[in-house]
Amino acid sequence: MSHYAVINPATGETLSEYPEITDAGLHDAVGSAHAAYTEWLRNAPVASRAALIARVAELHTERRDELADIIVREMGKPLDQAFGEVDFAAAIYQYYADNGEAFLADEPIALADGGGSAFIRRAGLGVLLGIMPWNFPYYQVARFAGPNIVVGNTILLKHAQQCPESAAAIARIFDDATAEVGAHAGVYVNIYASNDQIATVIADPRLQGVSVTGSERAGAAVAELAGRHLKKVVLELGGSDPFILLSTDDLDAAVQDAVNARLDNNGQSCNGAKRFIVIDSLYDQFAAKFIELFTAAQPADPMMDGTLLGPLSSAAATERLDEQLARAVEQGATVLASGTTSGNFFPPAVLADVTPDMDAYHEEFFGPVAALYRVSSEEEAVTLANDTPYGLGSYVYTTDQEQALRMADAMDAGMVWINLVLGDSAELPFGGVKRSGSGREMGRFALEEFVNKKLIRIAG
Structure with a gap:
């Protein structure tokens, strides 16, 4: 039996179950995300990536009622707050759509010898894995996927096991948005994966980084695996x-x-x-x-x-x-x-x-x-x-x-x-120190976590 299920916390009733991805399906999912990077994102201008994320923002607003109802069923969030979360997610996507080009503009470097020129050009790394929690099913995904797709990365998204319906709703939004703007369908791929399968994904050489929002225990386990395979990690963990x-x-x-x-x-x-x-x-x-x-x-x-x-x-x-x-x-x-x-x-x-x-x-x-x-x-x-x-x-x-x-x-x-x-x-960076994690999401700093700050030096 799949561990991905919607169990209404207000009633205890199991409303629906979703099958876990097969190993073959997981292999195809990683391949699709990698193809989206090599065939579209890596060469697409920032404006095209921003247009995709702008459409994702619009679809969150257009489907506001449906999205809010889902997370009330999944994790008991009061309806007023559920609407607020959907609206905030839309605002985050729109923020990166509006500001991505300016944030990613080439950064000139003054040369000590004055000869020629040099600058930093920011570019995506490739496929990223997001491991997301149940407490903010849309907001957490938005603050990871929004900036990283604008940067030029593709997303594999493993949502919490009690949030499969919202995970599917987000995937539909991305599927619809990519089709409308002519982007590669593998830019955002939802995976209902087991912990063992996630270990396989982290080991895959096509994966370039992992972002975890969740418990201290989950963050430590993923960071250990990622470190073993030399993958960068952003951790957003607990707080008191x-x-x-x-x-x-x-x-x-x-x-x-x-x-x-x-x-x-x-x-x-x-x-x-x-x-x-x-x-x-x-x-x-x-x-x-x-x-x-x-x-x-x-x-x-x-x-x-x-x-x-x-x-x-x-x-x-x-x-x-x-x-x-x-x-x-x-x-x-x-x-x-x-x-x-x-x-x-x-x-x-x-x-x-x-x-x-x-x-x-x-x-x-x-x-x-x-x-x-x-x-x-x-x-x-x-x-x-x-x-x-x-x-x-x-x-x-x-x-x-x-x-x-x-x-x-x-x-x-x-x-x-x-x-x-x-x-x-959306413009304020979010993150902690000590056992609350490392790295920042939201604001301009979110675009700096999984990015190649490529030095380009041109002779005089």
Whole structure:
């Protein structure tokens, strides 16, 4: 039986199954992607590649309703947020369609001896493999496929096993777009592959690089394989992002932002705020207001208008979060708020008194669980914020501009957001440090990861 199946997390019902690709089919898929690179992408002007991606953006918008419905069924994303994700994916594709030519323009180099000329010309590498997660089925693909196709790479895409329907919908969009603009059909190839088959793909000499968005465990396994075969890897892994409140002119607004940052995508966002570090003078007020607002968002039908919190993505995700929360309590954490899980509907929970000797201090809670910490100074906040194996994002709230920049410099994180949350945009690079991964996606920097920066020197 295939492991690729749509199991509605709101009901537990298996809605559809998709067959895994055969070994022969996989060989043909790699061959198709390689042919698309050698026969079309390598020689196509940037404008032609950008036109393809522009059409992909348009098709996301045209099929918005269908695409949103799919991911509500697949992973329980509230419908309002599903529409938002489709729109964001379209915006990402359009960003690279609009800016690709400028970003990839030849870069002249001033020569020390003044003789002749030299410049850098950016070109694709060939076939890339993307291994994508379930929590943002369209957005994650867009930020990988969009810039890399504009650069001149072709894409093999292995989606999460619980997202085969959205994977098929994306593949149809690319199939339709390539046909309309006259591109090679192998520019984007969806593969329902097993882990063993993925190892085969990584070993294939036609593959030039791998991008993984997912768990720390998955990233480490793929990076080990890729390193063995000398393939470049970009890793976007987990996070345990701090939300640091040092001062504010509007506590209610700061609390609302904190709740929004924890509830986004049912609490299943890599860069969602998970640890709330609050200065002592504001802690009691913040905690009371946060608990009231956070727990007001009880899980509900994700298809209903206005639902803020739907079910967790799967039974496995629910079991994992239940076990983590129980273990935190067993090890001595204080539960300030919680509820009773029903199926995959997991009510918000708030922890306090989490200490470094507890597992909860070091783990990522992938769901609506928040941990509150009281600190007495800016220095203590920095120490606590950085005392984690992760380094994806961070959020700093302060009315002191100089303090804000000091905090930004002090954060061991790939991203620092000051006095705002949920500010991601196509032009802003996304990525982390430490065990949150390496490399950047989105913005101009996404075009620099899998590219040949070819030096061309011409004699005088």
